[in-house]
Amino acid sequence: MKRALGLFLILALIFSFVSCSKPAEKSSTSDVTTEETTKETSKDTTIAEEQVTLTFTGWRVEDQNAMDKMNELFTSKYPNIKIAYNPVKATEYDSYLQTAFASGTAEDIVMVRSFTGGKIAFSSGKILPLTFDLVPELEKYPESALNGWRTDDGQIFAVPGGMSLEGVYYNKRIFDECGITKVPETMDELYSVCEKIKEKGYFPIAAGIADAWYVSEEITSTILMALIESGDWVKKLYNKEIDFNDPKYVEMLQGVKDLARYYPEGYEGLTYEDCQQMFISEQAAIYMSGSFELAYFMETNPDLKLGCFAYPGKNGPAKAMNFTLATSFGIYSETKHMDEALTYINWLASKEGNEAYANNVIGFFGMNPEAATLESEIATDWLSLTKGRECIHMLGYECMADQVPDYTTAVADTVYQMLVNGKSPSEAAAFMQEQMSWYFK
Amino acid sequence: MKRSKSIFAIFVLPAFILYTLFMLYPLISSLGLSFFSWTGYGAKTYVGLNNFIKLFTRPEHFVRFIGAIKNNVLFFIYTILFQNIVGLILAAFINLNIKGAKFFRSVYFIPTTLSIVVVGFLWKLIYNPIWGPLNVGLRAIGLDSMAMAWLGNESTALICISIANAWQYVGIPVILFLAGMQGIPDELYESSELDGATGIKQFWKITFPLIAPVIFIITTIVFVSNFSAFEIIYAMTGTLGAPNYSTDILGTLFYRICFGQRLGTPPDMGMGAVIASCMFIIIVVGVLIWFKIYGERETGY
Incomplete structure (x- = not known):
């Protein structure tokens, strides 16, 4: 009797394993098919219009609306590129980035901390080094701004965002x-x-x-x-x-x-x-x-x-x-949309992008010296404190x-x-x- | 006989596999991390026992480590005193079967179900030096001199956090004590009454010795949870164990070193793992000693 019961339970266990693995197999095959279909559709769009959505992460959760508005401005200029800003809480951002880099799932555009924190993140090799050839606008930036995101041997790893x-x-x-x-x-x-x-x-x-x-x-x-x-x-x-x-x-x-x-x-x-x-x-x-x-x-x-x-x-x-030196914009080196990411980064580094940033994310000032106009009165007051x-x-x-x-x-x-x-x-x-x-x- | 044993092994197998996969493997691999130097990004470098040597020889690490152990011991003592004493008193009152006792039994248990972060926030508000009810109340009854920055003062911060922590979990000792009290046979009380013992004397001579095992269990639970605590300190005084490291315990020290600080020192996973290993050893050794002491003086009815 005992043996029969034991046998029955073992069989039940085996069945439960089998029944567990079955749906998993099914879902994995269905994943493959959906992937294939998405590949096909993306091929179709490549020919048609090349619509790309860049993902973007940072630690400024409170800027969600402001960043969305800024990104709409960008998309109105480059209709084939959409930006999805998905920030992570500031206190969790660094550990989030570690995991995302390690597992290869990081966003196309990432905010990078200034100085020590940024250098450590850059040492992972997952942030694209930026040269003046890739982002010509960087040449206009003052040294004091670039220093925040430059390694000891002079590699720049992010576009200075806001100060x-x-x-x-x-x-x-x-x-x-x-x-x-x-x-x-x-x-x-x-x-x-x-x-x-x-x-x-x-x-x-x-x-x-x-x-x-x-x-x-x-x-x-x-x-x-x-x-x-x-x-x-x-x-x-x-x-x-x-x-x-x-x-x-x-x-x-x-x-x-x-x-x-x-x-x-x-x-x-x-x-x-x-x-x-x-x-x-x-x-x-x-x-x-x-x-x-x-x-x-x-x-x-x-x-x-x-x-x-x-x-x-x-x-x-x-x-x-x-x-x-608060925010900055870097590129994930393994992004699948390198060209679009560079287009976006170049826009952010430009006079226009700087102004769009400062006028939406109020209180942060772009560091491209050509950018000037500020819509907010109190933000202008703050900026005027720097005079002299x-x-x-x-x-x-x-x-x-x-x-x-x-x-x-x-x-x-x-x-x-x-x-x-x-x-x-x-x-x-x-x-x-x-x-x-x-x-x- | 042998065959039935192997069958039982099969029954144990699923639990064993799950336990190994989700408990033993992470535990051992994180202990293994203590032999590496790693910032969390990129490759790990093997450094042997260097992390251990650094912790015990570099004053900047060692001072904080010893301080954290000291605070942890204090945190444990304050919590255990408060929980056992208050828990015992509350349970004794409920056991008197006054009207509404059942209602209070549930009420005392409610905080246990709250998130630690919520409890931390709540008590932080209570202790707030400006608008906190504690100081407002003290000022209202004329005790202005006693109103102070409870969490900003080295001599009071840890006690205040211990009270918040004990308040949250006081429901558990109440329930356990109550179960212990209700399990004592009535005959004992009856015969003691014949011998002339009443009230307080009955409590000390009969009730208390018989519920002593509960104190043992509660102490064990509190020991393990306090030496692995982190959230309550994080929620109330932050990862630096402010003020002046007076609330810095092993959990916060571990967090600070392992994950680095906001715009501060870079993460040092290896050193963090060393501290985690120490926490593990302290808890295991502490519990073993405690069980040994208890095993020698076990009592029954």
Whole structure:
């Protein structure tokens, strides 16, 4: 009886395997046939019109609509090429790209991170190196833009897409209410503006130090660029001629400490998103961030009267400002539509493509120097801040990110030690130097 | 006899194949990754034991690793204290069969069914220094001095996260304790009453010793889940274990090193695998020791 039952179960098992494998076989054969049919149809269209859809991926999920509008402009000019923008969440983008490259399923056009992240992705060999022959427009781009997507031996692997300018947003309505008529031009003026706002019962500045990247990119880098006056300082630091004990760096930390008097209480636990909400909901008057937030702000609270100014220098208007090389466009080297991909990339690199990008993805600025016209008023305001100011890329990304701890983490730790654990700015600078000692070896 | 054994082997085979394919193979292959240097793109390079040596000799790695183990132990202790104590109290109350006890039994279990990310977000809002109900409440009753940045303070952040974590899973100990309490024969209580024991004394002398095995089971579950935890920290203080690494546990350290950071250090899969191996060893060794201790003092009715 037992044996009979065992036999029966084994048979049942075998049958279930067989019945499982059958539909699979069927579906695979049907796949082949559909593939064949699609091949045939694509052959037909090759003769007829050569309609191609390029896929495009990036980490700017919030730009979906804007990118679609921009791509429609492109398709109206090149009717045989359609672009499908399928972004992936920013925090998951890099691991997504790794898998897509490894499995050979990446999109035809891919956004590439600037500096270290981009170089690592390029090392996979799955991103097409771009030459001036392939994309002639690249020759017009400034060095500072190309540097973000260039290897140490000079290969360019993406067309610079958009840059974001980093500075200060302010709420015009609250400024009016507090009787502030002029944006501050020195640090002391900024502090007195904060006093006035505080008296009226608003939070002067929405800022917190719970997110390391925010401390690094939007607070410390922005203040530092307002103090150093020219990019030479950064070059010297990168060349190890000076280190983090330099008086300018200490001065920057002092600036962070002075400004922290006007941060909301409990700022140690405030994240970037908390600060964003405080500013959008008009509880706070000033918000240090970048132009990249413009589209989001305007969409979330259309009544918000936005203004912007460059972070003030010590005794007068700053001579430099902080910016980021944000987005870029690269070609997947194994794309089946190389010609079309090159056509698209060349258009994106052109004056026309740059303008289409900046006017749709508001807050990002194209880097082709010929591109000029901007439709958005506040975006124009942001761009005008660059007049008479040198734009310096936010500190640390060019070369201080390839070991533990990277610059971002180190500076966030330093600011924490200074603001919470009571280190003086010069002690904090020494702490910073100690953490980054791997770079100066 | 021998034949029937081989038949049983066939029954086990499908499960064994599935388990090997989806559990053992990934486990072993990811442990194997710890001998390679790999950024996630392109080719892997064999580096032997270099990753292990780096973890234990380079101060920048070792300090974080030791810190993560320390925080993990604290995280485990806080969670286990909160879960066992609160779970026991709640179960004891439900066991009194007060009106509506069944309703509360379900209520305590609801958070367990929520996603960790939702729980993290919820508690992050509660702890928010400006508009969080906790601080608003403290200010409302005049305790302004106690209102603070709960998640921004090194001395409170980990405890606050442990409470959120324990709150989510408190339903499980409640159910287990309750089952244990209801399984105790009534005769024991009756005879103890004849001997003059009541209330609290009954609880400590009868109920508690008999449900001690449940504490063992809960501790095991919490140990395994806490030493492999990641999501709750990720949702509440981020992958850096802010503030100042005071909530950095093995899971976040692993994530940071293995997948790199946003625009920061490049991914180091090999080193990540080393940390994953360490987590695996800690959990296996910890559970084995715990089972050994328990096995020696097993009790029955």
